[in-house]
Structures are given as structure tokens and as C-alpha cells.
Amino acid sequence: MNSLWGKFLENGRVKECPVYDMHAHMGSFNRIYLPFGDFNPEITKSRLERAGIKMLIFCSHWTLFSPDIGNRANIEVVRQLPDKLRAYCGLNPNYPEIIEKDVEDFEKYRDVFVGFKLLSDYHQKPVSHENYSPAWKYADKKGLIVLLHTWGGSQFDGPEQVRIVAEKYPGAKILMGHSCHGAWDETIQLMKDFPNVYAELCAVVDDRGGLEQIMDACGSKQIVFGTDWPWFNHHYYIGAVIDSGISDQDAHNIFHRNAEKLLEGLI
Amino acid sequence: MEKIEFFDANVFIGRPHNGMFGAVNNSEGLFEEMDKQGISRAIVWHIFQYEGSPVEGNRILAEEISKSDRFYGCWTILPPQTQEIITEDFFKQMKENKIVCLNVFPDWHRFVMDAVTFGDFFQQISERNIPLFLTMGRSCISWDSLYRLMRDFPRLTCVLCDIGIWGVDRYTWPLLEKFENFYLESSQLSLEEGGVEATVKRFGSERIIFGTGFPVRYPKASILQLVHADISQQDKINIASKNLERILKKEKL
Ligand SMILES: [Zn+2]
Numbered sequence: 001m002n003s004l005w006g007k008f009l010e011n012g013r014v015k016e017c018p019v020y021d022m023h024a025h026m027g028s029f030n031r032i033y034l035p036f037g038d039f040n041p042e043i044t045k046s047r048l049e050r051a052g053i054k055m056l057i058f059c060s061h062w063t064l065f066s067p068d069i070g071n072r073a074n075i076e077v078v079r080q081l082p083d084k085l086r087a088y089c090g091l092n093p094n095y096p097e098i099i100e101k102d103v104e105d106f107e108k109y110r111d112v113f114v115g116f117k118l119l120s121d122y123h124q125k126p127v128s129h130e131n132y133s134p135a136w137k138y139a140d141k142k143g144l145i146v147l148l149h150t151w152g153g154s155q156f157d158g159p160e161q162v163r164i165v166a167e168k169y170p171g172a173k174i175l176m177g178h179s180c181h182g183a184w185d186e187t188i189q190l191m192k193d194f195p196n197v198y199a200e201l202c203a204v205v206d207d208r209g210g211l212e213q214i215m216d217a218c219g220s221k222q223i224v225f226g227t228d229w230p231w232f233n234h235h236y237y238i239g240a241v242i243d244s245g246i247s248d249q250d251a252h253n254i255f256h257r258n259a260e261k262l263l264e265g266l267i
Numbered sequence: 268m269e270k271i272e273f274f275d276a277n278v279f280i281g282r283p284h285n286g287m288f289g290a291v292n293n294s295e296g297l298f299e300e301m302d303k304q305g306i307s308r309a310i311v312w313h314i315f316q317y318e319g320s321p322v323e324g325n326r327i328l329a330e331e332i333s334k335s336d337r338f339y340g341c342w343t344i345l346p347p348q349t350q351e352i353i354t355e356d357f358f359k360q361m362k363e364n365k366i367v368c369l370n371v372f373p374d375w376h377r378f379v380m381d382a383v384t385f386g387d388f389f390q391q392i393s394e395r396n397i398p399l400f401l402t403m404g405r406s407c408i409s410w411d412s413l414y415r416l417m418r419d420f421p422r423l424t425c426v427l428c429d430i431g432i433w434g435v436d437r438y439t440w441p442l443l444e445k446f447e448n449f450y451l452e453s454s455q456l457s458l459e460e461g462g463v464e465a466t467v468k469r470f471g472s473e474r475i476i477f478g479t480g481f482p483v484r485y486p487k488a489s490i491l492q493l494v495h496a497d498i499s500q501q502d503k504i505n506i507a508s509k510n511l512e513r514i515l516k517k518e519k520l
Contacts, residue, residue, distance in 0.1 A: 012491075209287075235492045236492040
């Protein structure tokens with residue numbers, strides 16, 4: 001039995017096991033009521049502290065769905081809660097001129113951004129699309145984190161697409177958001193083939209079995225924790241990860257050690 | 268402070284025909300899991316009720332749950348007209364077999380769940396306070412047909428399970444507001460950030476029933492969420508077991 005379970009159950013958080021949420025969002029959203037969608041520095045901070053979330057890396061819904069708002073939504077939020085938050089610079093390939101500008105300005109916001117976020121299933125252009133390339137080249141050169149929304153079977157961000165960018169940009173640290181959900185065999189193959197590719201657990205642990213399969217094949221060193229917060233509850237996901245039967249060491253890797261390594265030099 | 272006892276309202280036994288990670292095929296397997304998770308009692312159904320034959324599935328379930336006082340059963344119903352399940356002594360059979368609630372899968376089992384099909388029967392279970400468990404998973408029903416059901420049978424005790432991955436407050440809150448015997452099972456409400464807290468704040472803790480969704484979902488997920496929810500200890504106790512106990516006590520079989 002994982003010894004961290006008793007501690008999380010007792011206190012809700014464990015000092016020696018901080019949690020990094022590597023896949024989050026911010027802001028209200030059209031298709032769902034999010035009780036904690038609206039950003040408020042005090043409330044957000046207290047929600048994160050309840051579950052021992054040391055740092056949350058997000059990309060605002062407003063950035064992803066409004067080119068008019070763009071990354072302003074991320075910058076303003078991180079700067080109000082800099083000890084807890086960092087953001088991914090959100091990219092919309094339907095507006096390549098904005099991508100170019102955001103890459104150009106990236107250095108100005110090193111206090112805000114740790115990398116880029118692609119939501120290709122929604123923006124309907126594949127992750128290898130040329131409109132993203134200024135950002136990919138920059139991430140490759142600077143060793144930035146790139147969080148992709150990935151889903152099994154998707155022509156935009158399924159395993160075949162991840163393979164293309166992982167091969168082309170070995171310097172980028174690629175997080176497969178949702179781990180190419182459902183296509184676990186391909187997810188595993190990608191992790192084995194590319195040391196710069198990581199599985200991220202949001203939606204993976206909604207059902208039992210997926211994490212167990214990935215762990216059996218690859219161990220815990222290329223897995224990071226994420227929740228799509230404020231969609232999903234941190235305690236729910238922490239409980240789910242522990243219930244997969246992982247050891248203490250694996251839990252430490254997934255909850256914080258792998259993230260700490262990825263974020264080295266970026267925060 | 269009173270301890271939280273967990274009474275799980277959403278568990279099935281039996282192995283699905285397409286396979287499922289960690290499914291348990293009998294009560295012994297379920298015992299083991301419940302002990303591991305610290306869950307004291309459960310309302311159980313058998314996957315064969317859905318995937319194979321409701322008639323034979325109900326029978327297997329009754330046999331399995333007879334092995335322990337910690338289990339209560341949930342039988343699957345079909346239209347009364349075909350008399351496959353609902354016969355004259357149906358309620359007596361429920362009582363004899365420790366069946367405390369019913370579930371129904373209209374779209375999958377191919378019938379229309381409305382007043383035409385179930386008029387008299389749903390009147391009877393409304394009067395007898397027998398809870399009807401519905402699921403938003405497994406292609407069971409649409410939101411439209413759920414709304415129609417509650418409009419037609421406003422006194423019906425209804426527990427909505429597996430509410431979905433995406434938060435559904437925009438769908439469920441109107442039902443909680445209008446129908447006092449409408450309840451939410453928690454295994455996916457717990458998944459929604461702030462979902463339990465917001466629902467309790469708006470409607471009180473009496474309207475949520477604890478469930479794990481085992482074997483599909485991880486029991487420790489909804490347990491950890493509830494134990495650390497930003498609600499009172501009494502609210503947690505209500506959700507974990509008291510609400511379901513209260514519903515079952517009101518039942519007249
Ligand atoms: Zn996301």
C-alpha cells in the first residue's frame with residue numbers, strides 16, 4: 001500500500017510530496033459551468049493549497065478561444081499570483097501573425113510563460129502545421145515545455161502527429177495532454193521512442209486501466225500530473241493516481257519530481 | 268466528531284463481455300475491494316443485467332448479494348407489458364431478495380421510458396418511495412427524456428448516476444430545484460472542481476448520494492474528494508451514507 005495515501009486522507013496534502021499541476025486552465029467557459037472558473041487570487045490560492053498544489057501551469061480558456069484577448073489573459077493572471085502560477089503561451093494556428101508576435105515577445109514574459117500550449121483538435125489544424133513552426137523552433141532551441149492536447153484517433157493531435165513533432169523538435173519537452181487518450185499502446189511507443197515526450201494524466205485517470213498500462217510499460221519517469229483545473233478536482237485526481245497501485249517513489253515522480261526537472265531553469 | 272462511513276451507491280459486479288480492467292466477477296471480489304477502500308456497504312448490480320439478459324442478470328445478482336448483509340441489490344426493469352421482469356408479485360420478490368432499488372436502460376434495451384409504458388408502475392414506485400437509479404453513461408437516456416420523466420412523475424425518487432465527465436450543473440440544477448426526490452450520485456460530481464461544494468451550497472447536502480463507480484472508476488478518487496471537500500462534517504456524513512439510509516428507510520415494499 002502506498003504510504004502517501006494515509007497522509008493525503010488525513011490532511012489533504014503532504015508536505016514532502018508537493019504536487020505540480022502541469023495541465024490547467026483559467027477563466028469561465030462557454031460549454032460548462034465552472035464553480036471556480038473566475039480567477040480570484042485569494043480563492044484560487046486557497047483551492048490550490050487545500051490539495052498541496054505547489055504550482056499550477058495553465059493556459060486561459062480566453063486565450064485559446066479568443067484571438068482578440070490572446071495571451072493577455074495569461075499574463076494578467078500569473079502576475080497576480082506569481083508564487084503559485086505559471087502559464088503556457090497559447091497558440092492559435094488560425095492566426096499565424098499572432099503566433100509570430102507572441103514568439104517574438106516571449107522573452108519579455110519569462111516571469112509568466114514556461115512554454116506553449118496547442119489545442120489542435122479545437123483549432124482544427126494538426127500540431128505539425130507550418131503555422132505553429134515559429135513556436136516549435138523556439139521551444140526546440142530554448143528547451144521549453146510544449147503542452148499538446150492529444151487524443152487517440154485524432155487527425156490533428158493523435159499519436160501520428162505527436163511522432164512528427166517529437167522527431168523534428170527533440171529539444172522541446174513535449175507533454176501529451178491526456179496521453180493520446182485511449183490509444184495507450186501508441187502512447188507507450190511514443191514514450192519509449194522519444195525521451196522528450198511525456199504522458200500527462202488529465203482524463204487518463206477518469207477510468208481505471210490506462211495509467212496501469214502506461215506504468216507497466218514505461219515506469220513513472222515520463223509521466224506528469226495534470227487536471228484541466230478548474231474543470232476537475234485535485235483531490236479526485238490525486239486519489240485516482242494513488243489508487244492505481246503505484247509505489248511511493250512512483251507517486252513522487254508523478255506528483256512533483258518529473259515536473260521539477262522539466263521546470264528547471266524555466267521558473 | 269462522528270466518523271464518515273461510506274455506503275457506496277454505484278458499484279457493479281460481473282465481467283463485461285469486452286473486458287474491463289479490474290472488474291470483479293462475484294461478491295467475494297467485491298468484498299476484497301470494499302475492505303481495501305474502507306467502504307462498509309454497497310448497493311450492487313450485475314453488468315449482465317445490462318449487457319446480456321436483465322432476467323438472468325437479476326437472478327445472478329440476487330444470488331450474489333445473498334452472501335452478505337453488506338450488500339443490497341438493484342434490479343433492472345423492462346416494460347411491464349412484456350412481463351419479463353415486472354410481474355404481479357414483483358415487489359414481494361424484491362423484498363425477498365434484498366433488492367432496494369431499480370435501474371433502467373431504455374435506449375439500450377429498446378423501449379420508451381415514459382408514462383405510456385410505465386404509467387401505473389412509476390405511480391406505484393413513487394408511492395412506495397422505491398428509488399429508480401438512472402445513468403447518463405451507457406447510452407441510457409437523454410436529458411430530454413429525463414426531464415420528461417420527472418415532469419410526468421414529479422414525486423418519483425430518482426438517483427442520477429454517472430453524470431458525466433464534463434460538469435452538468437446546467438442540466439441537473441433545474442431538476443434539483445423543481446423535484447425534491449431527485450438526487451445526484453457523487454462519483455462524477457466529485458470529479459468536477461467545486462461541484463460538490465456548489466451543489467451543497469445551493470441545495471443542501473441532502474441531495475447527493477456517495478458512489479464510487481467501481482470498477483470503472485477509482486474509489487479513492489471520490490473518497491479523497493469528499494473527505495476534503497469544503498463543506499461541514501455533517502454534510503460529508505450525509506453524503507457518504509445518511510442520505511441513502513434515509514431514502515431506504517422511507518421505502519415501502
Ligand atoms: Zn486542457
